[in-house]
Amino acid sequence: MPLTFHIDNNKTAQIKRYPDAIIKHFRQLYPSTPNYAEQLFTFQSQLLVRNQPIVLGFFGSQTIVELLCLYFLQQNLPEKKAGQIQINAKVFGGVQDKTIISELLQIPDPAWTSTSNTFRNISLLDILGCQRLKFDDNRFVIDYYLGDISHQLNTLPTKNRDKIQAWLISDDNSKPTPSSLVESFARVSEPYASTFSPIHSELSDKLTGMLSAQNAEQNDKNPIENDRPYCPLPQSSSCDNDTPIAVIGGGLASAHLTLSLAERGKSVKVFCKDNSLAEGASGNRQGALYPLLTPENDLLSQFYQQAYLFSRRRIQQLVKEGYKISHDFCGVIQTGHNDRSSARINKILSVQDWPQDIIHSIDAEQANQLAGLNIDKAGAYYPLAGWVCPAEYTRATFAKAQQLSDISIEFNLKITRLEHQPEGWLLHCGETSFGPFEQVVNATGSDLTQFIQTHELPASNFRGQVSHIPTTPNLSKLNAVLCAHGYVTPMHNQHHCIGASYVKDTLDRNFVLKEHTENLEKVQQSYPHQNWLEDIDITENNARVGVRMVTRDHFPMLGCAPDYHSLLQIRDSRKTRQGKVEMAFWKNIDAPVFKGLYILGALGSRGLCSGPLAAETLAALLCDELPPVSYDLLTKMNPNRIWIRKLASSKPL
Structure with missing residues (x-):
């Protein structure tokens, strides 16, 4: 019946x-x-x-x-x-x-x-x-x-x-x-x-x-009870109420977190310091989307494979629904530019039995055919990978979120200070304050460490300048993304992207001619003696600069914002600071955090790949759901992971 x-x-x-x-x-x-x-x-x-x-x-x-x-x-x-x-x-x-x-x-x-x-x-x-x-x-x-x-x-x-x-x-x-x-x-x-x-x-x-x-x-x-210092699960009861969640940032991380929360019916208030979305590192014209693999296929490699497939599916779904995201899953060809890089690629290919759709080896002739241009190098091929326009991806994701839930965005509003009160968090911009909010997410990209509460997070800024070069009849034949010491993308809007520079500890976003020239030199070093290199014209001095936040272990940061100074107070109160006793202490302590404040960032140069799944994971945790990653991965991505490991090993912070 x-x-x-x-x-x-x-x-x-x-x-x-x-x-x-x-x-x-x-x-x-x-x-x-x-x-x-x-x-x-x-x-x-x-x-x-x-x-x-x-x-x-x-x-x-x-x-x-x-x-x-x-x-x-x-x-x-x-x-x-x-x-x-x-x-x-x-x-x-x-x-x-x-x-x-x-x-x-x-x-x-x-x-x-x-x-x-x-x-x-x-x-x-x-x-x-x-x-x-x-x-x-x-x-x-x-x-x-x-x-x-x-x-x-x-x-x-x-x-x-x-x-x-x-x-x-x-x-x-x-x-x-x-x-x-x-x-x-x-x-x-x-x-x-x-x-x-x-x-x-x-x-x-x-x-x-x-x-x-x-x-x-x-x-x-649950294993969580045995690893309390990592505290990866938000301790909040607001998943059932209708109060808005504040998200600071207007880039890809913020966009995907907002969409994942909107899909769960949450109200989100976004604060963007710029006059439009994706003005930071998320604003590039083209970015390569492919996974970061390791010969050991360790947790880092596993996460990037899961994230890579999740990001691909989200792009495909948004495009299917009519949102504009310029992209082409045309494949990525990765080759070495010296003996060391070539040996590493060969090791990745030979040690693991990878699915063919993730990565497989190609000889020089196959590489030439797939690329559409002669590169005359054997290497690795990622058949489902390709390039995406990060700026359009970000804007489409926000637009989709606004169709699903109560999503508001405040532009030209730079939050400079966070203040915790009994009712929640106040967000300050000059003399103006917003809130209180029970849940606040810092997804500010290169500004991740700007607040007092997050200033000590172990992540560094890296400047990246991408050069834009006009296409030619010869360069327009390029059918796949080329990655070696530098990278070259297929044509989009009559231009290609080559790059990118990687300069630590600078927030300068001005054009630098030296980096522009070095981008060309990297491509020349990667594919020497090829005629098509002569077609690369950088004389327009056309480039874009973004600043990315990077961690030493290449994992993104997501989860509760750790209270660094309270952690130091606990450390300083300890008389025994070495051996098994100290390790046991840090394994069982409840690591101090700022209640209701969360981190989503340090996506590095692979944010197109890692960002959507990292955001989906944090949204699931905020809403008291099973996240799409293991507990092992949550601990690897927790913002306090490096400090806790050092303290448990009696190493200085």
Whole structure:
């Protein structure tokens, strides 16, 4: 029978069941459970009638069809009800055979069309960690976790409010299920979370038993309790109220945080010191979008792969909705410019078994063909990468946010001082103050350390000058982004970008002829003896300067703003400052932070890649949701990470 919803006291509405082809598919897939479609419908409908966000866990290789069905039901809810339900699906395990998925997407049912069109172009890559897919302005979110299941579960940064409420387990686990794996599932689940499986599953049986027997105190155990000094999770209760969140900054980080908050229905007030958006480092004409990889494929490399794919999807979605973002995912060719850089590229390519769509090796002939110009060098090719206009990306992101929620932007307003009061934070601009705000995010780019509260953050300014050169018939043949000692972009608006300089500890944004000349020299050193180099004309002295904030470990900063001076007071009060005793002390202390003040910045020269996911992560934390990164990555990105590591090792700050 159809599903009935109560819209208000006097009205109800119904939606129909799954299409017949889906029911037939389940009968073929699970012949021992002929009523599986009926059971699944009942299970999913019971979740949908709740007036609260839904967090579901999926385990197994067959779960994509169940996801399609859940999205189908959500799409067919009455409009008023659909707008109230936000679904976050956490998927662990493999991906179903693409042939089966393709067949299901061809079902000739008008009610199925919206579902099939949404999922038709989904493509996952075999990388470690979370791949977040967002649909319908964040109303339906899928997080795919590939890699070791126990590790993925044990590093989920769960809190009381965002644990998994129900599990759908589709794999037939004929082998015994280790109790440690069951405990990992239970740790990220709500007490008495329900389980559902189309077949007999030892994991499902054990998990049901453990959840039933487990009390709330046991279920709240979390790695976060063992790493309190990093304090990556905001300690605020404002996620449920309608008070606006203040975001300081008008660049890419601010834009993506504002959009991610708007997708969650939050009101945001943005303070921009310039007369328009993207006047800082986010204002460049073209920027390369490709991941930062390491031979070890460590956490840094894993984060940049996840961030890279997230940023690509956001660009594609914004463009699909009609927002102007000049870009071309034409591929990036990376080659060495000396023996050391060439050796590192070769090591990255040879040590790891990378997905071909992330990176693969190419010989000199292939490089020439892909580039459209002769470079006569072997190297690495990033086939899904390319270039993006950061300024248009920033403006489009803000415009989208304003369509979703109450977003206001104050221009020509430089916040110079932050003042904390019992009611919240006051933002001062000269004699004028704004607030109080319960939550304030410092996303000011190169001004990240301008406030008293953030002055000591361990990040440095780096000036980058990008040169603009006119195209020629020869240069216009360039079909991919070239990256070596310098970089060259394909033509956009009859110009190319080459660069960029990298000068530490300066905020000077004036044109420097020496850096302009050095940009050309870097390209000449990278691709010597090529005829097309003669076409590069820098005599127009056309360039743009941006200042980026960079950390030594290349991770961005996001999370609670640490209270550096309180940290020093704790350090100075210690008599024992070395050995295991000191390490244990710093491991268990609650690191001091400024309540309600958060950091989002230090994106470095890869902000196009890292910024959107960093912003999405902070927005999830501010709204008490499971973030799309592991707890290990949260600690790596926490603003106090360098200080805590030094203190635990008895090293001077």
